[in-house]
Amino acid sequence: MNTCIVGLQWGDEGKGKIVDILAEQHDITVRYSGGANAGHTVVVGDDRFALHILPSGVVRPDTICVIANAVVVDPDTLIKEIDALTQKNITLTRRLFISENAHVVLDYHKKEDQLREEALGNNKIGTTIRGIGPCYADKVGRSHAIRMSDFANLTTLQAKLKTIVEYKNKIFTSLYNAESVSADEIFEKCKSYADQLLPFTIDTTEFLHKSIAAGKSVLFEGAQGTLLDLDHGTFPYVTSSNSSSLGMSAGSGIPARMVNKFIGVVKTYTTRVGAGPFPTEQDNDIGQYIRDKGNEYGTTTGRPRRCGWFDAVAVSYSATIGGIDSVALMHLDTLTGLKEIKICKAYKIDGKVVTFFPANTERLSQAIPIYETLSGWGDDITEVNDFDDLPIDAQHFVCLVEEIIKRPVTIIGVGPKRSQTIFR
Ligand code: GDP
Ligand code: IMO
Ligand code: MG
Numbered sequence: 067m068n069t070c071i072v073g074l075q076w077g078d079e080g081k082g083k084i085v086d087i088l089a090e091q092h093d094i095t096v097r098y099s100g101g102a103n104a105g106h107t108v109v110v111g112d113d114r115f116a117l118h119i120l121p122s123g124v125v126r127p128d129t130i131c132v133i134a135n136a137v138v139v140d141p142d143t144l145i146k147e148i149d150a151l152t153q154k155n156i157t158l159t160r161r162l163f164i165s166e167n168a169h170v171v172l173d174y175h176k177k178e179d180q181l182r183e184e185a186l187g188n189n190k191i192g193t194t195i196r197g198i199g200p201c202y203a204d205k206v207g208r209s210h211a212i213r214m215s216d217f218a219n220l221t222t223l224q225a226k227l228k229t230i231v232e233y234k235n236k237i238f239t240s241l242y243n244a245e246s247v248s249a250d251e252i253f254e255k256c257k258s259y260a261d262q263l264l265p266f267t268i269d270t271t272e273f274l275h276k277s278i279a280a281g282k283s284v285l286f287e288g289a290q291g292t293l294l295d296l297d298h299g300t301f302p303y304v305t306s307s308n309s310s311s312l313g314m315s316a317g318s319g320i321p322a323r324m325v326n327k328f329i330g331v332v333k334t335y336t337t338r339v340g341a342g343p344f345p346t347e348q349d350n351d352i353g354q355y356i357r358d359k360g361n362e363y364g365t366t367t368g369r370p371r372r373c374g375w376f377d378a379v380a381v382s383y384s385a386t387i388g389g390i391d392s393v394a395l396m397h398l399d400t401l402t403g404l405k406e407i408k409i410c411k412a413y414k415i416d417g418k419v420v421t422f423f424p425a426n427t428e429r430l431s432q433a434i435p436i437y438e439t440l441s442g443w444g445d446d447i448t449e450v451n452d453f454d455d456l457p458i459d460a461q462h463f464v465c466l467v468e469e470i471i472k473r474p475v476t477i478i479g480v481g482p483k484r485s486q487t488i489f490r
Contacts, residue, residue, distance in 0.1 A: 067091075067326050068284045071394075072311040073291030074330040074384035076300075076338040078364075078371065080396035080479055081331050082106030082115075085122035085287045087477075087484055088329075092285035094130040094277060095123025096270075098317030099307040100289030101138035101171055101201065103194040105365025109482045113154070116365050119144045121287050125156060130277075132270050133164045136307060136317030138201040139214060140171040141259040148262075164263060165270040166215040173255075174234045174247050175200040181242040191303055192340025194366050202306035210234075214267050217260035224253050271319035278324060286314050286325065292384035293425075300427050303342025311388040322389070330390040330473070332381050333397045334407075334463070337371040339364050343431040346374035346410045360400035375408040375437065378470040383423030385473050395467060396479035398460060399486070404442040407463060410435040411470050438466065448481045453490050 069088060073079040086108040089095050102118040108125050109115075115125055119140060123129035133139060148158055175197030182199075183190045193199060204211045210230045216223045231249035238244045278284060290309035293299045298310055307313060315322050335356050338344045347353065353373040356362060362371040385393070401407055413420045413433035424430050443457035450456055453464075468475050478488040 069327045070286040070314050070325050072288035074332045074381050075291045076293045077291040079331040082108045082122040084394045089123030089126050089129050093282040094284045095121035096132040096286050097121045098134045099136045099313045101198050102140040102143040103196045103198045104289035120147050130161045134318040135165045135167040137168050138171050139168045162266045163268050164266045166267050168214045169205045170212045171197040171201045199306045300342050328390050331394045334401050336374045336377050339371050345433040345435050346377045348374045377410045379423050382471045392476040393473045394477035395475045399448050399480045407440045407442050408437040411438050412436040
């Protein structure tokens with residue numbers, strides 16, 4: 067049984083928690099896109115892990131972890147993450163595999179990300195400044211890209227870096243009037259990355275196909291969310307990879323037909339970090355209530371997340387393009403205490419009722435949500451582990467979500483811990 071987990075909103079849906087839970091039933095967990103812009107939280111007992119680049123299955127000692135081709139690897143973050151886990155006696159030897167074809171994020175990518183955002187001023191995308199856009203741009207451009215396999219030949223790498231850094235420095239100094247970076251310093255760092263990361267670097271496509279042929283089960287972990295997908299999200303306010311489930315095949319080398327189940331992860335409300343249209347946003351007391359109760363502050367950047375009502379138009383779109391079979395609905399507990407709860411079931415754009423999500427940013431920014439209003443509930447639900455024991459209004463909420471998005475909700479989150487999960 068191979069499974070793919072993917073966020074159906076603008077990221078931070080609770081993918082880390084679901085991957086950690088389902089990793090127990092799979093042999094291998096694979097990250098297939100994005101980079102250290104992701105922040106996936108796993109809570110085990112009193113320990114809280116914030117994973118940026120390692121697959122969230124990593125905290126289970128028997129899980130094999132793969133970082134596949136389309137991930138952009140930030141060696142600094144990865145090495146820090148490996149060290150932090152080792153300190154907690156979670157070792158990665160012989161169970162972490164990094165694709166030799168994965169592209170590498172270096173310091174000049176992060177600098178370029180920052181300078182570009184600063185120059186955009188009010189029009190900035192609100193990136194995580196993790197160098198994601200510049201690294202993927204170099205990958206697509208081909209001539210200035212560094213991949214994990216380049217660490218195996220330091221002489222060639224040094225020459226490549228010289229050319230690339232010369233080019234980048236022209237941009238930094240002429241275009242942005244900023245300091246240049248040193249190719250020698252970056253090369254010295256790369257030597258240390260090579261020492262530490264080459265032992266993990268393999269052909270992950272071969273490894274995954276051979277593992278599946280041998281009967282191993284694989285869990286694919288999406289990063290970001292479908293609405294941040296470069297081709298299908300709310301461009302230009304997106305990330306630079308195919309963060310929907312459509313990126314799974316290209317990212318890992320495993321065809322979608324070999325995946326038995328696609329599970330979409332959503333929250334009972336919507337959040338967004340960074341700029342871009344957000345029709346159901348509640349920039350008011352309700353948004354603040356959700357932010358405080360749901361602890362909606364970025365795992366990677368600490369930024370307060372923009373919060374709003376559940377947008378079933380957006381989620382239906384994500385579920386449709388993602389081929390989603392069932393849904394994990396997280397943070398039901400966060401809505402506790404609200405008198406009324408709203409679900410957006412359609413938009414009005416130019417006086418017309420629209421139910422198919424317009425990813426086009428201009429049209430989306432004109433969307434006026436049409437809401438269904440439900441009664442809230444007051445009882446604490448964080449210890450409930452049976453659907454039938456939820457307050458009737460909470461059950462209604464879940465059933466209405468299912469009805470509008472036309473997908474069964476098979477997992478419900480009532481808190482961050484593994485045990486705070488209802489299976490149906
Ligand atoms: P990811 O990027 O999709 O993995 O999500 P993040 O880790 O960035 O953000 C989700 C946050 O919600 C984390 O702090 C989780 O520990 C927390 N979380 C996940 N599921 C639930 C839930 O059902 N209820 C509550 N209260 N918190 C949850
Ligand atoms: P996880 O995996 C939420 C957002 C950024 C910004 C846009 C582009 O934890 O759900 P980038 O740095 O990728 O160029 O930023 O995408 N973004 C995320 N938002 N969760 C994430 O990851 C995100 N990764 C990127 O805030 O709006
Ligand atoms: Mg996150």
